[in-house]
Amino acid sequence: MEPNNNQSPDELEIDLKQLVFILLDKLWIILLAAITIGLAAFIFSRFMIDPIYESTSKVYILNRQDTGTTTLSDIQSSTQLTKDYQILIKSRPVTEQVISGLDLNLTAEALSEMITVNSPVDTRILEITVSNTDPYMAKNIVDELTEVSSVRIAEVMDIEKVNVAEDGNLPTAPVSPSIMKNTAIGAVLGMVLACAVILLIFILDDSIKDESDIEKYLNLSVLGSIPMAEEESKGRKKDKKKDGKKGR
Numbered sequence: 400m401e402p403n404n405n406q407s408p409d410e411l412e413i414d415l416k417q418l419v420f421i422l423l424d425k426l427w428i429i430l431l432a433a434i435t436i437g438l439a440a441f442i443f444s445r446f447m448i449d450p451i452y453e454s455t456s457k458v459y460i461l462n463r464q465d466t467g468t469t470t471l472s473d474i475q476s477s478t479q480l481t482k483d484y485q486i487l488i489k490s491r492p493v494t495e496q497v498i499s500g501l502d503l504n505l506t507a508e509a510l511s512e513m514i515t516v517n518s519p520v521d522t523r524i525l526e527i528t529v530s531n532t533d534p535y536m537a538k539n540i541v542d543e544l545t546e547v548s549s550v551r552i553a554e555v556m557d558i559e560k561v562n563v564a565e566d567g568n569l570p571t572a573p574v575s576p577s578i579m580k581n582t583a584i585g586a587v588l589g590m591v592l593a594c595a596v597i598l599l600i601f602i603l604d605d606s607i608k609d610e611s612d613i614e615k616y617l618n619l620s621v622l623g624s625i626p627m628a629e630e631e632s633k634g635r636k637k638d639k640k641k642d643g644k645k646g647r
Contacts, residue, residue, distance in 0.1 A: 418598060425597050432593035433586040440585025441578060450573030454537040455528045456545040457565040460484055460552065484525055485516040487555060488548040496547045501539060514544065524564060534570045541567035 422429065460481075487493065494507040494514075503510065515528040527545055531537035549561035 418601070421601055422594060422597060425593075428597065429590050429593040432589040434589070436589030436592070437582050437586030441582040444576045444578045444581040448576045449532045451530050451532060451575045452534040452537045452570040452572075453528050453530050453574050454534070454541045454567040454570055455526055455565075456541050456563065456567040458525050458527065458545060458549060459562040459564045460523050460525060460558070481518045481523070481525065483556065484552055485518070487552050488516050488525070488527060488544070489514050490551070493544065493548050493551050497540065497543045500543050500547070503540075510540070513540070527567075529567070530574075538567045538569050 489511045491507050494510045497503070498505055498507065498510060513530050515530070517526045517528070518524065519526070527541055527548070529537050529541040529544065531540065545563055545567070549563065552558070553560045
């Protein structure tokens with residue numbers, strides 16, 4: 400039979416159902432990759448990454464124009480100045496004073512990177528958070544930072560003394576790394592990589608394996624096939640073994 404002219408010899412057809420069967424056939428490889436990389440992620444997160452603890456304090460800031468009463472203008476002004484307060488808390492004079500007070504072996508820039516300042520929406524509360532590998536050190540730093548920055552803000556902004564609404568807490572559990580999350584990500588990544596490699600090998604493999612490949616890639620019809628008898632196959636294997644022994 401003549402080749403099918405409707406299909407180019409270089410055309411590559413991908414059967415999605417066949418791809419699914421290939422992945423199912425190699426399921427043990429996919430699961431092995433998921434377990435291996437997931438286990439590696441667990442070990443790395445558990446033993447190679449230092450846990451990080453966070454301690455948070457809260458301060459209340461009100462820029463009062465009239466010492467006798469609090470007006471709507473006072474509240475709006477305090478809210479607008481929140482960003483200024485955030486910068487002052489992480490400023491060099493404040494961080495250097497904290498380092499000196501606690502005798503820390505840190506630079507002002509390193510300490511500033513440990514500090515996070517947030518302000519809940521529509522409030523005049525500032526949340527000061529310090530991250531550290533030592534939970535006790537995190538609490539000590541945030542308490543000292545709150546005290547020093549409160550005085551600094553009052554001096555620079557010419558406002559009443561900042562009130563401490565809540566001292567720093569002593570963290571009992573690390574906030575990072577998330578061991579279970581990293582393990583799950585590693586397992587999923589292992590599955591994806593294994594599937595990608597298996598499918599890539601299959602797609603790039605253009606060798607002829609059976610008559611269906613002949614029809615698919617060469618556009619030729621197979622007229623017949625001659626099966627090899629089981630006894631003949633065993634005989635050929637025995638002959639190869641004998642030849643190997645004679646060669647020795």
